Amino acid sequence: VDHSDEVLESNTARLIQSGMGGEARLDSDLREALHRRLISELHAGLALPAFPEKALGLLTALGLLAVLSTLVQFSQAGMRAFENGFWPMLILLLLLNLMLIPVASIVIVLQRRSHDRKS
Amino acid sequence: MSISLREPFTEDRALAQQVIDGNQSALTMLYERYADSLFAFIYHRLDAPRADVEEIWQETWLAALRSIGSYRGHSQLFTWLCSLARHKIADYCRKRGHQSQVFTDNSPEIVEVVQGNDPLPEEILTRRDVRSRVAQTLMALPDEYRLALIARYADGYSVDQVARLLDKSYKAAESLLSRAKAAFRTAFGEEQ
Numbered sequence: 001v002d003h004s005d006e007v008l009e010s011n012t013a014r015l016i017q018s019g020m021g022g023e024a025r026l027d028s029d030l031r032e033a034l035h036r037r038l039i040s041e042l043h044a045g046l047a048l049p050a051f052p053e054k055a056l057g058l059l060t061a062l063g064l065l066a067v068l069s070t071l072v073q074f075s076q077a078g079m080r081a082f083e084n085g086f087w088p089m090l091i092l093l094l095l096l097n098l099m100l101i102p103v104a105s106i107v108i109v110l111q112r113r114s115h116d117r118k119s
Numbered sequence: 120m121s122i123s124l125r126e127p128f129t130e131d132r133a134l135a136q137q138v139i140d141g142n143q144s145a146l147t148m149l150y151e152r153y154a155d156s157l158f159a160f161i162y163h164r165l166d167a168p169r170a171d172v173e174e175i176w177q178e179t180w181l182a183a184l185r186s187i188g189s190y191r192g193h194s195q196l197f198t199w200l201c202s203l204a205r206h207k208i209a210d211y212c213r214k215r216g217h218q219s220q221v222f223t224d225n226s227p228e229i230v231e232v233v234q235g236n237d238p239l240p241e242e243i244l245t246r247r248d249v250r251s252r253v254a255q256t257l258m259a260l261p262d263e264y265r266l267a268l269i270a271r272y273a274d275g276y277s278v279d280q281v282a283r284l285l286d287k288s289y290k291a292a293e294s295l296l297s298r299a300k301a302a303f304r305t306a307f308g309e310e311q
Contacts, residue, residue, distance in 0.1 A: 011239045012300045016272035018244040019253025024159040
């Protein structure tokens with residue numbers, strides 16, 4: 001064993017003792033207790049699935065399509081105010097998007113229930 | 120068995136998905152892998168009574184279980200856990216009006232000294248950022264490396280005892296420790 005090996009051995013030992021030794025060690029009872037609690041929380045369904053971004057993205061896209069097709073229909077029906085008025089159109093867009101929130105919420109709730117049944 | 124220093128994050132993502140699916144063994148694996156090092160990481164980062172450190176450590180794990188669905192595999196799981204712990208520490212400091220500890224996580228001077236071939240000065244070893252970094256670096260290592268290094272250097276096991284702990288021959292344990300030391304030095308300087 002040459003000198004550099006000895007230094008490396010000693011440096012590693014001292015570093016790891018400083019990081020993981022003494023007071024930085026976890027109490028084994030506490031460690032076990034949290035493990036048991038996490039297992040129990042897992043069975044209670046605390047681990048939640050990922051937020052359904054794709055489903056919500058799809059819903060939003062469908063919502064926008066619905067808004068556009070509604071505007072086209074209004075336009076074809078001769079409701080010129082929606083073509084020329086900025087504010088009525090904005091309000092209509094907001095209202096239609098707001099209407100999608102309950103739909104999205106139902107999707108989230110259904111997904112969570114399905115996950116609870118699995119766990 | 121060949122052990123790569125950094126496993127693909129897809130494995131971490133798969134482990135997280137198993138936890139989401141309610142797999143108890145996956146949760147136990149995750150916990151066994153990171154419980155001790157995460158505690159040391161928080162302990163060194165937070166200048167607070169031990170009871171508070173324990174509380175934050177527990178809160179971090181509960182938050183991890185609650186939000187594991189948000190882990191996308193863009194970083195290693197331990198990096199994600201450390202990030203949750205940092206948030207918990209910041210919350211704790213804010214509630215008590217403490218200045219949150221700011222660490223320069225990868226000071227090049229410290230890395231240079233640690234990776235050098237000279238004996239480490241004592242003042243380096245007493246720095247909280249260095250100690251916290253040691254805990255974080257151990258989390259980055261493959262399980263066998265971490266277990267071997269902690270058993271040998273923190274618990275004071277002999278090489279023979281490490282061999283028995285890991286169910287290996289004396290020679291294999293010696294070789295594993297040598298690779299683990301090299302991996303530790305390398306990982307200490309890497310972005311985590």
